[in-house]
Amino acid sequence: EAGVTQFPSHSVIEKGQTVTLRCDPISGHDNLYWYRRVMGKEIKFLLHFVKESKQDESGMPNNRFLAERTGGTYSTLKVQPAELEDSGVYFCASSQDRVAGLPGETQYFGPGTRLLVL
Amino acid sequence: RKEVEQDPGPFNVPEGATVAFNCTYSNSASQSFFWYRQDCRKEPKLLMSVYSSGNEDGRFTAQLNRASQYISLLIRDSKLSDSATYLCVPRGGSQGNLIFGKGTKLSVKP
Numbered sequence: 001e002a003g004v005t006q007f008p009s010h011s012v013i014e015k016g017q018t019v020t021l022r023c024d025p026i027s028g029h030d031n032l033y034w035y036r037r038v039m040g041k042e043i044k045f046l047l048h049f050v051k052e053s054k055q056d057e058s059g060m061p062n063n064r065f066l067a068e069r070t071g072g073t074y075s076t077l078k079v080q081p082a083e084l085e086d087s088g089v090y091f092c093a094s095s096q097d098r099v100a101g102l103p104g105e106t107q108y109f110g111p112g113t114r115l116l117v118l
Numbered sequence: 119r120k121e122v123e124q125d126p127g128p129f130n131v132p133e134g135a136t137v138a139f140n141c142t143y144s145n146s147a148s149q150s151f152f153w154y155r156q157d158c159r160k161e162p163k164l165l166m167s168v169y170s171s172g173n174e175d176g177r178f179t180a181q182l183n184r185a186s187q188y189i190s191l192l193i194r195d196s197k198l199s200d201s202a203t204y205l206c207v208p209r210g211g212s213q214g215n216l217i218f219g220k221g222t223k224l225s226v227k228p
Contacts, residue, residue, distance in 0.1 A: 031214055042122070043162070043205075045215035056215065091161055095214070106152075107216060109161035 002026065004110035006092050012116045018080040021113045025074070025094030031055075032075050033095075033107060034067060038088035046090075049075060082117045089114050119144050122219030124206050130225045135196045139222045141189045141206030148208035148217070151182055153191050155202040156221065162205055165191075196226045 005024045013019050025032045034046040046065070047057040051072035060067070064083070069075040079086050089112045095105040124141045131137050143151075151168035166173065168180040168189055179192040189206050203221040210217050 033215060035216075035218075042220045043216075043218040045210075045217070048214050059215065093216075105214075106164050106167070109163065111161050 004092055004094050004108050006090075006110040006113050008113060009111065010114045010116075012118065013082055014118050015084055016081045018078065019082055019115060021077045021079075021090055021092075021115070023075045023077070023092030023094075023110060025092070026108055029094035029096055029108075030072070031095040031097070031105065031107075032069060033093040034075070034077055035091040035093065035109075036088050037091070038085070043091065046077075079115075082115075084117050087115055087117045120219070121145060121217045122206055122208065124204075124219040124222045126220055126222060128223040128225050130227060131196055132227055133196055133198060135226075136192065136194045137196060137224060138193075139191045139204055139206070139224075141191075141219060143187050143189065143206070143208045143217070145208060145210060145217065146187060148210060150209040151180075151189055152207040152209070152216070153178075153180055153189075154205040154207050156205055157202050162207075162218075165204070193224075196224075198226050198228065200224060201226045 007022045032049040035043050037043040045059040048055045049069045066078045091112045092110045093107040095107045122143050153165040154162040155165045156162045166175050168182045172181045177194045181190045203223045205221040206219050207216045
């Protein structure tokens with residue numbers, strides 16, 4: 001079974017440009033999460049989709065970030081315009097629906113997109 | 119107070135050693151807990167879930183103390199391949215997101 005995939009693996013852009021990151025979750029996983037780690041900091045939650053709906057976007061830093069998941073399959077995260085502080089590693093994770101009685105679903109992470117804004 | 123606090127290490131241990139990591143979390147509403155490991159420049163990978171009664175998976179033992187909001191991971195008979203950063207990860211309350219600490223770095227030497 002294929003894991004979570006992300007594209008591109010690396011992106012180097014200039015301040016003010018736009019970048020779109022893509023995540024393909026594991027097939028059949030309704031839950032899709034975006035996380036980010038900036039240098040020297042811990043991994044931080046950005047947002048959570050359940051199918052095509054945004055369940056929680058409390059971690060989105062500002063309105064320069066736009067996430068979509070049309071059709072409930074892959075997701076994109078667009079940064080427009082990019083700023084220097086947006087540099088970091090953007091991880092996507094997916095999980096199945098929680099099964100009653102179990103402590104919590106496992107989130108499987110993709111390899112991440114390393115974004116550098118110059 | 120940080121949401122998850124871990125000793126950053128590094129823990130430098132010889133092969134075969136037993137090593138223990140501790141973690142405290144601030145969100146008392148957290149219901150699920152995990153240990154992830156992360157290799158350099160790689161994504162986090164689930165090591166094990168942590169159950170209230172404590173659980174063991176081979177050389178790894180995890181303990182949870184909800185009253186103290188404390189989680190631990192014990193690694194016995196350390197292998198070179200155990201070298202990685204270990205992340206203590208509660209899941210936030212009723213939400214689905216994971217809450218990460220900065221992790222504890224382990225280096226197992228021959």
